[in-house]
Amino acid sequence: xxxxxxxxxxxxxxxxxxxxxxxxxxxxxxxxxxxxxxxxxxxxxxxxxxxxxxxxxxxxxxxxxxxxxxxxxxxxxxxxxxxxxxxxxxxxxxxxxxxxxxxxxxxxxxxxxxxxxxxxxxxxxxxxxxxxxxxxxxx
Amino acid sequence: xxxxxxxxxxxxxxxxxxxxxxxxxxxxxxxxxxxx
Numbered sequence: 153x154x155x156x157x158x159x160x161x162x163x164x165x166x167x168x169x170x171x172x173x174x175x176x177x178x179x180x181x182x183x184x185x186x187x188x189x190x191x192x193x194x195x196x197x198x199x200x201x202x203x204x205x206x207x208x209x210x211x212x213x214x215x216x217x218x219x220x221x222x223x224x225x226x227x228x229x230x231x232x233x234x235x236x237x238x239x240x241x242x243x244x245x246x247x248x249x250x251x252x253x254x255x256x257x258x259x260x261x262x263x264x265x266x267x268x269x270x271x272x273x274x275x276x277x278x279x280x281x282x283x284x285x286x287x288x289x290x291x
Numbered sequence: 292x293x294x295x296x297x298x299x300x301x302x303x304x305x306x307x308x309x310x311x312x313x314x315x316x317x318x319x320x321x322x323x324x325x326x327x
Contacts, residue, residue, distance in 0.1 A: 164310070164317060165314075169322045170309075170324075171326050173326070174299070182301075185297070193298035199297070206323060257323045257327065258324075262318060262319075263292070268318065273302075289320070
């Protein structure tokens with residue numbers, strides 16, 4: 153997403169990222185991974201996540217989903233767990249302290265709040281790619 | 292859809308309503324996801 157910041161800027165849209173974490177957890181992420189170019193907000197109580205209809209997988213389903221992807225060779229452990237020591241430490245801490253089973257979603261609204269497009273992820277693999285969001289914005 | 296839920300800003304630690312963040316005359320993109 154960081155690499156796409158300029159592409160969004162060129163389209164003159166306002167972008168915000170809402171993470172299912174509290175302020176301290178997001179700050180910890182930025183301390184490890186560096187500053188984030190988008191405006192970031194936290195939704196630690198998952199209120200917005202609920203209103204937007206984000207899916208919540210059970211831990212068993214999440215593990216089965218990841219396990220299946222690993223077996224199919226679609227994902228490698230290194231795609232999930234960072235190699236860098238500091239990043240790995242943060243990742244393992246986040247897995248323990250944040251709701252990792254909540255799935256994401258991507259939304260485009262007009263200035264009146266009308267939904268122009270949305271994608272609610274069913275699974276982690278179903279994540280809307282940034283290129284897809286950019287494609288929808290260019291329509 | 293009502294977007295009056297509050298989210299906490301990383302900029303100043305304040306809670307703000309999502310619908311108050313809409314930019315004038317701009318398409319508003321909300322990416323709801325884990326970081327990293």
